[in-house]
Amino acid sequence: MWTKGSLKKAIEEQLGEYLLIVASNREPYIHMHKKGKIIFQRSAGGVVTALDPVMKACSGLWIAHGSGDADKKTVDKHDRLQVPPDDPKYTLHRIWLTKEEEDGYYYGFSNEALWPLSHISYTRPHFEETDWKMYEKVNRKFADAILKEVGDRKAFVWIQDYHMALLPKFLKEAGCNNIITAHFWHIPWPNPEVFRICPKKKEILEGLLANDLLGFHIRYHCENFIATVEKEIEARVDRERFSIIKGGHETLIRAFPIGVDYEYVAELSESKEIKEDMQGLKEEFLINHDFVMLGLDRIDYTKGIPERLRAIDRFLEKYPEYKGKFVFIQMGRLSRIHIPAYKDLNDEINALVEEINWKHSQEGWQPILFVRRHLSYPEVIAFYKLANICIVSPLHDGMNLVAKEYVATRTDNTGVLVLSQFTGSARELQHEAIMINPYDTEDCADRIKEAISMDKAEAKRRMQKMREQVSRNNIYRWAGKILAELLRFEFKE
Numbered sequence: 001m002w003t004k005g006s007l008k009k010a011i012e013e014q015l016g017e018y019l020l021i022v023a024s025n026r027e028p029y030i031h032m033h034k035k036g037k038i039i040f041q042r043s044a045g046g047v048v049t050a051l052d053p054v055m056k057a058c059s060g061l062w063i064a065h066g067s068g069d070a071d072k073k074t075v076d077k078h079d080r081l082q083v084p085p086d087d088p089k090y091t092l093h094r095i096w097l098t099k100e101e102e103d104g105y106y107y108g109f110s111n112e113a114l115w116p117l118s119h120i121s122y123t124r125p126h127f128e129e130t131d132w133k134m135y136e137k138v139n140r141k142f143a144d145a146i147l148k149e150v151g152d153r154k155a156f157v158w159i160q161d162y163h164m165a166l167l168p169k170f171l172k173e174a175g176c177n178n179i180i181t182a183h184f185w186h187i188p189w190p191n192p193e194v195f196r197i198c199p200k201k202k203e204i205l206e207g208l209l210a211n212d213l214l215g216f217h218i219r220y221h222c223e224n225f226i227a228t229v230e231k232e233i234e235a236r237v238d239r240e241r242f243s244i245i246k247g248g249h250e251t252l253i254r255a256f257p258i259g260v261d262y263e264y265v266a267e268l269s270e271s272k273e274i275k276e277d278m279q280g281l282k283e284e285f286l287i288n289h290d291f292v293m294l295g296l297d298r299i300d301y302t303k304g305i306p307e308r309l310r311a312i313d314r315f316l317e318k319y320p321e322y323k324g325k326f327v328f329i330q331m332g333r334l335s336r337i338h339i340p341a342y343k344d345l346n347d348e349i350n351a352l353v354e355e356i357n358w359k360h361s362q363e364g365w366q367p368i369l370f371v372r373r374h375l376s377y378p379e380v381i382a383f384y385k386l387a388n389i390c391i392v393s394p395l396h397d398g399m400n401l402v403a404k405e406y407v408a409t410r411t412d413n414t415g416v417l418v419l420s421q422f423t424g425s426a427r428e429l430q431h432e433a434i435m436i437n438p439y440d441t442e443d444c445a446d447r448i449k450e451a452i453s454m455d456k457a458e459a460k461r462r463m464q465k466m467r468e469q470v471s472r473n474n475i476y477r478w479a480g481k482i483l484a485e486l487l488r489f490e491f492k493e
């Protein structure tokens with residue numbers, strides 16, 4: 001099994017004189033002002049959950065947008081600091097964006113155009129020329145910062161996600177034979193019929209094809225990408241090597257299903273701190289129900305939160321005997337709230353919670369508890385531990401690490417996972433999780449009932465199998481496989 005130690009060793013042996021640089025929009029640690037003090041938080045989201053443990057294991061440099069209101073106060077004169085701030089393991093270099101740049105690049109082109117374009121959840125993408133200009137400008141800003149960091153050394157730049165589609169091209173155009181790039185696209189890649197509406201499709205594809213390696217979570221997204229390239233630009237697809245050659249440059253296309261830091265999560269979930277947090281949360285939120293179901297998401301229209309709430313409403317209509325004994329806890333941080341679709345979603349969720357709670361409430365009991373306050377990572381783990389059931393119901397999701405994290409915390413092999421068939425993680429967990437189609441309210445209600453009434457021995461058998469899968473395909477294996485592919489060393493299982 002791959003561990004922190006084996007990844008560290010592989011990197012030391014294989015990376016040699018190469019500098020390791022990760023580039024992403026979201027920074028792993030954010031500083032902010034709170035009650036007259038400066039505090040820090042680890043950011044939420046798939047990229048940070050996955051890459052923070054990898055970077056802790058192998059040092060290196062992470063370049064990201066400094067978005068906290070106290071970020072500038074905590075860097076040195078080169079805009080760098082050591083993180084995690086309380087136990088330094090690697091370097092974070094913060095990039096500053098103007099409000100105008102953040103609006104156009106992050107809210108605009110990344111999240112109003114590319115995000116809805118890549119997820120099939122029927123939210124229409126918006127394309128604005130001014131957003132595109134900012135997207136280009138910010139990608140160039142990242143390239144300049146990286147080139148300055150690298151100088152004339154050799155570097156392996158590991159680019160994350162859809163915010164950085166032009167970065168590989170800008171790096172390579174600078175004439176850098178000393179830089180190799182791997183790009184991991186953390187969200188789905190749509191089919192060519194969907195992608196073809198993007199007015200900047202050619203630029204996006206050409207940007208990505210400057211990479212030496214381009215990774216997706218599942219083979220299906222690789223196939224979609226290749227089909228898109230075949231339809232949209234002049235390039236040669238090598239089916240044998242599963243690569244694309246454009247202008248004499250080859251980009252390997254590969255699937256690497258991402259995982260979690262299984263060992264760390266499992267160990268943490270057994271700790272005294274978590275036991276105390278569980279007790280604290282029970283008291284704070286008055287949790288003493290026989291059946292606790294949990295949902296944890298960034299508030300995003302791809303996550304299927306209203307669909308999940310409607311299924312719970314239907315479940316209580318069909319099976320009223322669970323009233324008083326069941327609670328659904330939804331945790332979720334607000335996200336991208338300056339975008340109208342996100343604001344509307346937040347309003348819709350608030351209204352639904354209110355309506356469903358009012359409809360089913362009795363004798364001081366309410367079925368839905370929406371936790372709105374910030375939760376520390378140990379508190380998130382404590383919530384996973386409190387839940388007999390975890391429901392993950394995206395309409396479309398590249399992987400979804402909540403499903404894997406929940407499994408990793410179930411050290412006693414109890415708990416049932418209810419999982420949308422439209423997530424990447426369904427490819428690995430579909431035989432043991434209870435599968436749902438979040439668009440099918442009636443069936444979801446019945447699957448919740450199935451989860452609640454599952455025989456204990458059967459639940460245990462399924463959880464054990466899921467734990468084996470999640471522990472084997474952990475985050476260190478994911479990182480090791482990408483490095484092995486790029487640096488051409490033998491990947492030993």
Ligand code: F6P
Nearest residue numbers: 026044045046047048161186335
């Ligand atoms: O997993 C997709 C992703 O966009 C990540 O890049 C990011 O970490 C996460 O979702 C959270 O989104 P945001 O950084 O926009 O809050």
